[in-house]
Every structure is written in C-alpha cells, then in structure tokens.
Amino acid sequence: MSEVYAARRERLREQCTTGGSAAAVVSRPANVRYLAGAAPGGAVLLLGPRDDLLLCRSLPTGEPTEGRADEALRVQVLGSAGADAAVAAADLAAGQGADSLAVEEHHLTVARHRALASVAPRLRLADLGCAVEQLRLVKDDEEISCLRIAAEIADQALGELLESILVGRTERHLALELERRLVDHGADGPAFATSVGAGVNSGRGGHRPSDRRVEEGDFLSVCLGASYRGYRSEIGRTFVIGTTPADWQIELYDLVFAAQRAGREALAPGVEYREVDHAARSVLDAAGYADGLPPATGHGVGLEIDEDPQLAPGAMGKLDACVPVTVEPGVHLPGRGGVRIDDTLVVRPEADGGPELLTITTKELLAL
Amino acid sequence: MSEVYAARRERLREQCTTGGSAAAVVSRPANVRYLAGAAPGGAVLLLGPRDDLLLCRSLPTGEPTEGRADEALRVQVLGSAGADAAVAAADLAAGQGADSLAVEEHHLTVARHRALASVAPRLRLADLGCAVEQLRLVKDDEEISCLRIAAEIADQALGELLESILVGRTERHLALELERRLVDHGADGPAFATSVGAGVNSGRGGHRPSDRRVEEGDFLSVCLGASYRGYRSEIGRTFVIGTTPADWQIELYDLVFAAQRAGREALAPGVEYREVDHAARSVLDAAGYADGLPPATGHGVGLEIDEDPQLAPGAMGKLDACVPVTVEPGVHLPGRGGVRIDDTLVVRPEADGGPELLTITTKELLAL
Numbered sequence: 001m002s003e004v005y006a007a008r009r010e011r012l013r014e015q016c017t018t019g020g021s022a023a024a025v026v027s028r029p030a031n032v033r034y035l036a037g038a039a040p041g042g043a044v045l046l047l048g049p050r051d052d053l054l055l056c057r058s059l060p061t062g063e064p065t066e067g068r069a070d071e072a073l074r075v076q077v078l079g080s081a082g083a084d085a086a087v088a089a090a091d092l093a094a095g096q097g098a099d100s101l102a103v104e105e106h107h108l109t110v111a112r113h114r115a116l117a118s119v120a121p122r123l124r125l126a127d128l129g130c131a132v133e134q135l136r137l138v139k140d141d142e143e144i145s146c147l148r149i150a151a152e153i154a155d156q157a158l159g160e161l162l163e164s165i166l167v168g169r170t171e172r173h174l175a176l177e178l179e180r181r182l183v184d185h186g187a188d189g190p191a192f193a194t195s196v197g198a199g200v201n202s203g204r205g206g207h208r209p210s211d212r213r214v215e216e217g218d219f220l221s222v223c224l225g226a227s228y229r230g231y232r233s234e235i236g237r238t239f240v241i242g243t244t245p246a247d248w249q250i251e252l253y254d255l256v257f258a259a260q261r262a263g264r265e266a267l268a269p270g271v272e273y274r275e276v277d278h279a280a281r282s283v284l285d286a287a288g289y290a291d292g293l294p295p296a297t298g299h300g301v302g303l304e305i306d307e308d309p310q311l312a313p314g315a316m317g318k319l320d321a322c323v324p325v326t327v328e329p330g331v332h333l334p335g336r337g338g339v340r341i342d343d344t345l346v347v348r349p350e351a352d353g354g355p356e357l358l359t360i361t362t363k364e365l366l367a368l
Numbered sequence: 369m370s371e372v373y374a375a376r377r378e379r380l381r382e383q384c385t386t387g388g389s390a391a392a393v394v395s396r397p398a399n400v401r402y403l404a405g406a407a408p409g410g411a412v413l414l415l416g417p418r419d420d421l422l423l424c425r426s427l428p429t430g431e432p433t434e435g436r437a438d439e440a441l442r443v444q445v446l447g448s449a450g451a452d453a454a455v456a457a458a459d460l461a462a463g464q465g466a467d468s469l470a471v472e473e474h475h476l477t478v479a480r481h482r483a484l485a486s487v488a489p490r491l492r493l494a495d496l497g498c499a500v501e502q503l504r505l506v507k508d509d510e511e512i513s514c515l516r517i518a519a520e521i522a523d524q525a526l527g528e529l530l531e532s533i534l535v536g537r538t539e540r541h542l543a544l545e546l547e548r549r550l551v552d553h554g555a556d557g558p559a560f561a562t563s564v565g566a567g568v569n570s571g572r573g574g575h576r577p578s579d580r581r582v583e584e585g586d587f588l589s590v591c592l593g594a595s596y597r598g599y600r601s602e603i604g605r606t607f608v609i610g611t612t613p614a615d616w617q618i619e620l621y622d623l624v625f626a627a628q629r630a631g632r633e634a635l636a637p638g639v640e641y642r643e644v645d646h647a648a649r650s651v652l653d654a655a656g657y658a659d660g661l662p663p664a665t666g667h668g669v670g671l672e673i674d675e676d677p678q679l680a681p682g683a684m685g686k687l688d689a690c691v692p693v694t695v696e697p698g699v700h701l702p703g704r705g706g707v708r709i710d711d712t713l714v715v716r717p718e719a720d721g722g723p724e725l726l727t728i729t730t731k732e733l734l735a736l
Binding site: 061065066079103105106107108109110111113114125139172173176177179183208210295308 | 576
C-alpha cells in the first residue's frame with residue numbers, strides 16, 4: 001500500500017508545483033487519510049519541500065476507524081496539549097525554506113488560517129482548492145474492493161432485518177438494530193446515520209428515525225451503509241408492510257423504480273453528471289412530481305459518504321470509469337409517505353458490462 | 369421558552385453593538401441551537417439590525433435531535449439546492465442597511481468567509497469570536513434539568529449492562545448495546561461515541577471499541593452519555609471482571625478514585641479551572657504517573673459534549689455557579705490497562721450543598 005500513498009502524494013506535489021507552491025498542508029480528514037493512510041483526530045499532512053510528514057496529536061492506533069498510517073511516512077506526534085497540527089506544519093514548512101504554502105481554504109477556518117499566517121509571516125499562503133477531492137474521484141481496484149465489501153455488509157444487515165418481525169417496532173429501534181448488524185458483519189461502523197422512515201415518514205431523504213412505530217399498510221423506507229476500511233457504501237429500499245399494497249403504493253413504487261432504473265442505465269464513462277440526474281428526474285417530473293424533489297438524485301461515495309460528483313441539474317462534468325456513485329431518486333407525499341430507492345454502483349464502460357451494481361438486495365416491491 | 373431564546377439573543381446583540389457591529393451571523397450549530405432553539409443542517413442565525421431570522425435549507429422538523437425552533441423567530445427556507453445560509457444572511461444584512469457584520473471566524477472556513485465578503489462587498493466583516501460560547505457557559509434551570517435527565521438515562525443504561533453477562537462479549541458489542549439502551553430510556557441518541565475498553569484497552573481516554581473480548585481478570589472501562597433535548601451528559605466507570613481483583617488493580621483503582629474525588633471536591637464558584645485540574649492531577653503526579661496523563665482532567669458539557677471550560681493546567685478563568693463539568697482523571701498503563709472514573713457535576717456554592725453530582729452510579733470498585 002505504501003507505494004499507492006506515495007504515488008498519490010506525488011501527483012498532488014506535481015499539481016502544487018505547477019500551481020506555484022513548493023509545499024502544501026492537507027487538513028480535511030478524508031483527504032489526509034487518502035494521502036497518508038490514516039487520519040487520527042486533528043492530524044494534517046505536510047507535503048514538504050523536502051519530505052512529507054504526518055503531524056498528529058497522538059500516535060495513529062491503526063484501528064479500522066482511523067486507518068493504518070503509511071509506514072514509509074514520517075510521523076510527528078505533537079502531544080495532546082491542544083497544539084494545532086496545521087500551524088505546526090506551516091512552521092515546519094517555513095523552516096524548511098518554503099516560500100509559499102497551499103492550504104485547503106474550504107476546510108481551514110478563518111481563525112486557523114490567521115494562526116498559520118502569524119506563525120510563518122514570510123510564507124505566502126495559497127489555496128490548494130479541491131485538488132485532493134479531484135484525485136479521489138476515480139477509485140483504484142483496492143478502493144473499489146473495499147466499497148464492494150461495504151455494500152455486501154449492508155446487504156447482509158438489511159437481509160436479516162427483513163426476516164424479523166417489523167410491525168410494532170419503532171423507527172429508532174430498527175435503525176439501531178441495523179447498525180448493530182453492520183458491525184456484526186465486519187463494518188468499522190455505519191457509513192452515516194441509518195435512516196428508517198415508516199408511514200408518513202417513508203420516502204423522506206435523510207429522515208432521522210423517530211418513535212413512530214411500524215404499522216400494517218405502511219411504506220417503510222430504510223437507508224443504511226457500512227464503512228469498511230474507511231470506504232462508505234449506501235443502500236436504500238422501500239417496503240410495504242402487510243400482505244397487499246394499496247394501488248397508490250404500487251403506482252408510486254413503480255414510478256420511482258422506473259426513475260431509478262433510468263438513472264442507473266444512464267451511467268457510463270463520458271456521460272455528463274447532469275444527464276444522469278436528468279434521466280432519473282425527468283421520469284418523476286413527467287408524472288407531476290417536479291416540486292419537492294431533492295436537489296441531487298445521486299452522489300459520489302468513497303472515504304466520505306457524500307463526495308463528488310453530484311448528480312444534479314446544475315452539476316458540471318462528466319463521469320469517468322471507476323467512479324462509484326449512488327442513484328437514489330425518491331418521492332415523498334406530505335402526510336402520506338413515499339418511496340426512495342438507492343443503490344451504489346461503479347461506472348464501467350459498456351465493454352466491461354456497464355455499471356457494476358454493488359448493492360444487490362432486490363428492488364422488487366416486497367410486502368413484509 | 370420563546371422568551372428565553374429572545375433574552376439570549378438580546379444579550380448577544382448588546383455585545384455586538386458594544387463591539388461596533390449592528391448585525392451578526394451565528395453559524396456554529398450548537399450556538400445556533402442555543403439562540404434559536406433548533407439548528408437544522410446548515411442553518412445560520414442572522415441577528416439583524418431590524419429583526420432576527422433563522423435561515424435554513426429546509427423547515428426545522430422539531431425532532432429531538434435537531435430541536436424545536438423558537439416560534440417567535442422568523443424562519444426563511446432557502447431550498448435545498450446547496451445555498452449557503454451564511455452567504456444568504458450576509459446578503460440580507462447588507463440589504464437591511466447594516467454596515468458591519470460579526471461572524472464566527474473560528475467556525476467559518478476561509479472559502480465561506482470569502483463568499484460572504486463577495487456577496488456583500490460594502491459590509492465590514494468583524495469577528496464575533498466565542499461570544500456565544502461564553503454565554504453558554506452558565507446554564508439556566510431548564511438546561512440543568514435536561515442534563516440531569518441525560519445523566520439519569522446513562523445511569524440506567526449502565527446499570528442494566530452491569531446485570532448482564534459480560535465475559536466473552538466484544539467491546540464493540542457492549543458499546544452498541546449501551547447505545548441501544550440509551551435510546552430505550554429516552555435519549556435523543558448517544559452524546560458521543562460510547563467507549564468500552566477491556567483489559568489492555570481499559571483506562572484509555574476516548575478508546576474506540578474494538579473486537580477485543582472481555583476476559584476474566586480484566587479491567588473494563590466504560591464511558592458513555594445520553595443526549596436529551598440536545599444536552600449531553602458523560603459518565604465513566606471502571607470495573608473488574610471476575611471475583612477477586614489483583615492487588616495492582618485495587619491500588620490503581622484507589623489512586624484514580626482519590627484523584628477524582630479531589631477534583632470533585634475542588635469544584636466551587638470562584639475556583640480557577642486549573643486549580644480543579646491540579647487537585648486531581650497532583651494525586652496522580654505524586655504516585656509517579658505524571659507522564660501520559662491527558663491534557664485536561666475535565667471539561668464543560670452542555671449542547672456539546674466537550675465545551676468550555678477546560679479543566680487543564682494552562683486554562684485561564686474561574687468557575688461560576690451553575691456550570692456543569694466533568695471530572696475524569698485516568699491512568700493507563702501500556703500493555704496492562706488502567707482506570708478512568710468520570711462524573712458530570714454542576715458547580716454550586718457551599719451554601720447550596722456544594723457540587724451537584726448528576727451521574728450517581730456507584731464508584732466502588734465492582735467485581736462483575
């Protein structure tokens with residue numbers, strides 16, 4: 001793995017040099033982990049004029065939740081007395097003779113940025129922008145393999161839940177049970193706060209589980225994901241509780257399913273992000289559900305659960321092969337409930353069989 | 369409650385006016401919740417020259433996890449298409465004729481700050497600093513009542529765990545079970561990631577639960593807390609597994625207990641933060657454990673689990689009545705394990721009976 005991290009840092013260093021900075025401080029945790037293998041709390045990576053250094057408050061523990069630091073990388077422990085690793089890194093860069101330092105202005109606060117400037121007043125501070133996020137877009141085989149395992153874990157947790165009695169249990173309990181099962185099956189932890197919405201809460205994106213109990217006749221929407229070695233999957237399904245779905249439920253389900261399929265089928269290298277969104281969204285638009293749709297119908301996943309690209313009407317850019325994304329349109333009818341169907345897929349060329357579906361739980365409308 | 373929020377905003381407005389700013393944007397979520405009752409994702413509070421406004425991407429739902437917005441406060445929904453509420457607030461403040469705007473420079477990123485400046489170029493941006501955090505230090509009766517309930521919930525969850533079989537179970541499972549029980553007893557959720565450390569992992573502050581199973585003869589350290597209406601408690605206890613603790617375990621436990629008691633007994637209005645830390649720390653120092661101690665032996669709790677004041681050697685300031693803090697010294701012996709004992713208490717004057725202990729689970733060394 002060490003060569004992988006070194007190669008990533010080398011690509012970033014080239015970009016920095018092109019941008020006129022001899023050194024950079026990476027502070028956003030997922031970016032630090034991408035380049036250094038681990039991101040213990042408060043750690044930053046200094047991409048120095050001479051060598052690279054991981055600065056952190058305490059030694060990385062190597063646990064799955066924080067990752068294992070690249071063994072070839074020098075680690076400097078600052079002690080836990082509140083030292084700001086980014087400030088320490090700026091001080092070091094200045095000491096190594098750097099005249100300019102690129103920082104992540106979209107992550108550093110104004111106050112931290114000022115502290116950097118004051119510890120190294122002769123250092124010109126530049127903006128690294130989203131350079132590391134851009135490097136993270138296309139995943140390598142190892143990363144995709146972690147995502148595949150993360151998706152399998154979530155499929156297993158969800159499958160087990162479906163075999164249990166659901167009526168009478170609260171959204172909150174179902175969510176906690178799912179999270180326990182994720183860990184049972186080897187997840188570092190949940191990839192994000194598990195969402196369970198029953199009845200009127202079904203189909204709401206990002207719904208926080210409440211004390212609402214599952215009842216006969218409800219739609220039940222579940223959205224969960226596992227984190228495996230830091231990589232985060234996402235799956236969402238909607239079920240109906242009881243033996244016979246109502247007509248409106250079948251119609252709404254079929255509609256959202258058609259939209260989600262259209263989105264999945266649009267995934268291919270070279271396709272614009274917004275074309276994928278449009279493929280899914282236009283199905284819902286045409287059925288009269290234009291209002292109240294979420295701003296994006298999908299997004300990238302990786303070391304963060306919501307990363308680039310955004311599959312949204314205003315998004316600029318084209319998909320590449322090996323970019324993992326979610327496709328997750330949904331419709332929520334206030335006061336009634338709704339449907340949301342969400343998969344994680346990896347963009348692949350047609351020649352390789354088209355998009356690779358990582359979350360394989362059935363999307364038939366199950367009556368539980 | 370509405371008057372409470374209005375009074376808090378009024379105090380902040382007075383400070384802003386004194387500081388020369390007619391308006392302020394509060395963006396740090398706990399600060400927004402303190403002043404507005406709720407902080408839906410991405411929301412900011414505009415303390416305007418004319419009136420106050422909560423700007424958010426979607427309507428507050430009023431669920432316990434996000435709070436219920438002050439009904440007397442005007443709410444503006446920006447839609448979910450990625451609008452930055454802080455930028456929208458700056459635009460509004462400029463439109464209302466404000467010439468300067470105080471912002472939370474310790475929370476806003478450099479990039480957001482620049483976006484604010486560019487949307488309202490004639491607005492002078494000032495620093496609100498930690499003004500809201502300072503207001504939050506001393507809690508009112510309602511806040512302390514929420515903390516008391518949060519502490520009771522954690523006591524209940526912990527009490528139930530102690531009645532179950534522990535040997536053979538993993539740290540990770542015990543942590544998940546505790547979190548489930550917190551929710552069972554009415555918590556919005558865990559106040560922070562529950563820590564369970566067995567054997568060599570015991571006594572480590574902030575230890576992330578691993579797959580280590582509990583064994584006979586282990587120390588078992590547990591640290592958990594409930595969030596109740598947004599207010600977060602913390603309790604930590606260390607137990608011994610099996611019938612007879614070893615001599616070194618009894619000695620270490622007695623020592624940490626003495627340090628923790630010294631810290632608790634030092635709590636009184638007017639006492640310096642660092643005196644409380646010193647009271648606990650010096651007991652451990654004197655026994656030869658000066659190295660490897662955590663930087664603080666306690667901290668404030670409230671809408672955040674780790675807020676001001678810090679009980680640490682370098683901390684400046686004095687305790688007030690009605691400030692809730694933790695007292696949590698611990699010793700970890702690498703390769704062997706350790707002890708950590710953690711309570712949440714409210715500072716009270718002697719005349720009122722001294723510090724009020726919120727977390728009442730026994731601190732005797734229990735053999736389980």
